[in-house]
Amino acid sequence: MVLFKRDDIIKIIETCQIKGQDEAIIRALMYLNLGYPIMLYGPPGNGKTTIAEHILRYASRGDDYYRMEATEGMTEYHTIGGFHPLSMSGNAELSRQFIYKDGIVTRALQENKNLLIDEFTRAPATAYSGLFMLLSTGVLHLEYRELTLQRPKDWVLVVTANLGDEGTFKMSAALKRRFIPIFIGYTSRFTEEKIIKSYTPGLQPVLINAILDFAEETRRLWQEEKSLPQGLSTDGVIKMARYCDISIEEGLDAKTAFIDSAMHQGVIIADETDYVSLQTVNELALKIASRL
Numbered sequence: 001m002v003l004f005k006r007d008d009i010i011k012i013i014e015t016c017q018i019k020g021q022d023e024a025i026i027r028a029l030m031y032l033n034l035g036y037p038i039m040l041y042g043p044p045g046n047g048k049t050t051i052a053e054h055i056l057r058y059a060s061r062g063d064d065y066y067r068m069e070a071t072e073g074m075t076e077y078h079t080i081g082g083f084h085p086l087s088m089s090g091n092a093e094l095s096r097q098f099i100y101k102d103g104i105v106t107r108a109l110q111e112n113k114n115l116l117i118d119e120f121t122r123a124p125a126t127a128y129s130g131l132f133m134l135l136s137t138g139v140l141h142l143e144y145r146e147l148t149l150q151r152p153k154d155w156v157l158v159v160t161a162n163l164g165d166e167g168t169f170k171m172s173a174a175l176k177r178r179f180i181p182i183f184i185g186y187t188s189r190f191t192e193e194k195i196i197k198s199y200t201p202g203l204q205p206v207l208i209n210a211i212l213d214f215a216e217e218t219r220r221l222w223q224e225e226k227s228l229p230q231g232l233s234t235d236g237v238i239k240m241a242r243y244c245d246i247s248i249e250e251g252l253d254a255k256t257a258f259i260d261s262a263m264h265q266g267v268i269i270a271d272e273t274d275y276v277s278l279q280t281v282n283e284l285a286l287k288i289a290s291r292l
């Protein structure tokens, strides 16, 4: 029996806060049905974590799943387990004693909980080196405990990653191939227009178009001209629309509101340490604003 049946897939898509990523979500669910761990990857702010949480919540019938955010300081201690001082206090007797503490993956397997590892590539590969067998054959050997754990039936493991972002580690080919990569990219202009209208129904169409033009152009500058390190995310589009809406309500004119919000988001998408990069987004904002 499959984990996500046709009706489940429809329900997951219909209730997902993230719009316009239906195909990616369907592919992810199909691979989970086949028992493979999946990796949602792509540029920041386009809904990877939200989609992962939504799938996990559905599969776990609520928030009864484990999640962790990977960080640079993570080791096998956090994933599989290791020895932990019994007391960090001044009690000399106790602080010489150690207990074995299970890591989050071990606990998930033992307690039959699904698992989400957010920002997977922010931890070095060494944190995951003991998981290769689990990821490919479904078995985790716990050396110190002389114990072997099996991947539970219908176990769901989803990780998210910003491949190549500042502060992330490059994955080895061996680790990468143990996941099914699902790309969460920029959604369509049509979908983003609907998203804006759902957040700010009263926003003038001309301003909605200006925000969408700004987003589109930043993505082109990133992908084609490589003059920006990334394009504006859907999250950035929503923030611009909401800022414009509230500022206009407070009496600001549409043009100023647009320039302000574009410049705020500009700092996020540009290389903030590079004057030319910042200048590129600012000039783009002024060019689009001149039509307002």
Ligand SMILES: Nc1ncnc2c1ncn2[C@@H]1O[C@H](COP(=O)(O)OP(=O)(O)OP(=O)(O)O)[C@@H](O)[C@H]1O
Pocket: 017, 018, 019, 020, 021, 043, 044, 045, 046, 047, 048, 049, 050, 051, 160, 161, 162, 187, 195, 234, 235, 238
């Ligand atoms: N396609 C979309 N439809 C609706 N909302 C969206 C969409 N894409 C992004 N958002 C909004 O952006 C917010 C941020 O998304 P989320 O944190 O899941 O992105 P992310 O890809 O995990 O980002 P990061 O790479 O920075 O972790 C969401 O909560 C949602 O409000």
Ligand SMILES: [Mg+2]
Pocket: 048, 049, 050, 118, 119, 160
């Ligand atoms: Mg995220």
